Amino acid sequence: xxxxxxxxxxxxxxxxxxxxxxxxxxxxxxxxxxxxxxxxxxxxxxxxxxxxxxxxxxxxxxxxxxxxxxxxxxxxxxxxxxxxxxxxxxxxxxxxxxxxxxxxxxxxxxxxxxxxxxxxxxxxxxxxxxxxxxxxxxxxxxxxxxxxxx
Numbered sequence: 001x002x003x004x005x006x007x008x009x010x011x012x013x014x015x016x017x018x019x020x021x022x023x024x025x026x027x028x029x030x031x032x033x034x035x036x037x038x039x040x041x042x043x044x045x046x047x048x049x050x051x052x053x054x055x056x057x058x059x060x061x062x063x064x065x066x067x068x069x070x071x072x073x074x075x076x077x078x079x080x081x082x083x084x085x086x087x088x089x090x091x092x093x094x095x096x097x098x099x100x101x102x103x104x105x106x107x108x109x110x111x112x113x114x115x116x117x118x119x120x121x122x123x124x125x126x127x128x129x130x131x132x133x134x135x136x137x138x139x140x141x142x143x144x145x146x147x148x149x150x
Contacts, residue, residue, distance in 0.1 A: 002038050003035075003038060003041065003062060004035060004036045004037050004038035004039075005036075005038075006061060006062060006063065006064035006065075007035055007036050007042075007050065007061070007064070008036040009064055009065075009066040010050070010054040010056060010061055010064045011032075011036070011054065012066075013054070013066065013069065014053070014054050014055070016053075018032040018033055018036075021050070021053065024049075024053055025046055025049055025050065025053070027046070047061065047062075115137070118137055119133045119134055119137055120133075122136055122137060
């Protein structure tokens with residue numbers, strides 16, 4: 001994503017107009033426009049001020065991805081009650097159909113037992129509760145998958 005596009009989406013997400021940002025930063029509205037259209041670049045001091053104004057880090061502002069931010073915020077806003085109502089297999093199965101059919105092909109009890117043993121090991125060795133042990137195991141599996149993709 002271009003820096004200008006990142007600046008535009010970060011500003012919009014915060015509900016500021018170009019005029020409001022310009023006033024807070026002590027620059028013209030045209031300057032904000034030029035930054036957002038990649039015509040010019042803000043200096044590092046102005047960039048830091050924008051990051052503070054937009055309630056984000058400078059790194060996140062540079063790589064601002066509105067879709068990613070919206071997903072992260074939706075996850076944060078989701079209550080445990082709502083999470084319990086979601087059929088995650090069905091939801092993810094729309095994107096990954098294997099999730100809707102593997103149960104009839106795989107000896108899930110065998111894998112479930114082995115995974116439960118790993119969860120129990122994490123609980124015993126590190127004092128984690130059930131949820132924390134599950135999340136750690138899930139994260140380890142995700143990291144293994146990312147390395148295999150390379």
